[in-house]
Amino acid sequence: MARIRGDLGERTMRFALSVIELVDALPNCTKGWAIGRQLMRSGTSVGANVREADHALTDADFAHKCSIARKEAAETQYWLELSKRAELLSVASLDAALDEADQLTRILGTLVRKTQEHTHGAR
Numbered sequence: 001m002a003r004i005r006g007d008l009g010e011r012t013m014r015f016a017l018s019v020i021e022l023v024d025a026l027p028n029c030t031k032g033w034a035i036g037r038q039l040m041r042s043g044t045s046v047g048a049n050v051r052e053a054d055h056a057l058t059d060a061d062f063a064h065k066c067s068i069a070r071k072e073a074a075e076t077q078y079w080l081e082l083s084k085r086a087e088l089l090s091v092a093s094l095d096a097a098l099d100e101a102d103q104l105t106r107i108l109g110t111l112v113r114k115t116q117e118h119t120h121g122a123r
Contacts (some may be wrong), residue, residue, distance in 0.1 A: 003062050004054040005090040006084030008107065012047030012069070014099050019076065022097060026088055036086065038078040045072040054093060063115040072110035 023040045026032035046069050053065035080101060084094045 002054055003056060004050060009047070009050060011100070012050045015097070015104060015120060016044040016047045018097050018100070022075065022080075022083075022089060022093060026083070027091065032088060035079055035083055035086075039076065039083070041060065042072045043073040043101075045069070048074065050108075050112065059115055059119045061113050061117070066108050066111045066115070070112060072104055073101050073105040073108060077105065 019039060020043075023036040023043075026039075047066050048068035049072060052115045053062050053069065054063035056065055077098060080094055080098050083089045084091060084098070
């Protein structure tokens, strides 16, 4: 049973693709590799966890997977901000990704909260 409505699945896919492009643009040096590994892992994990949440069998599992996706989006924000402050990538290329990571974090947080309220209200 699909639980995710709207374009969240597509947005997280586009977000992952933008993260992949940003990682490719990082400098070919130790700091670029280190940040790139972390950024690639967290940025692509958001969509994977949303996909898992979409196929959750219970409300609790759905909320848990969305919570993990939210945490991964927040972690991705950290790595993007670090890349910005370390001047590893251009500000213009990072601003859109930072904004989308923030929006995804907020959307996923709302999904978790509403699911938990629904679950606890049903008791």
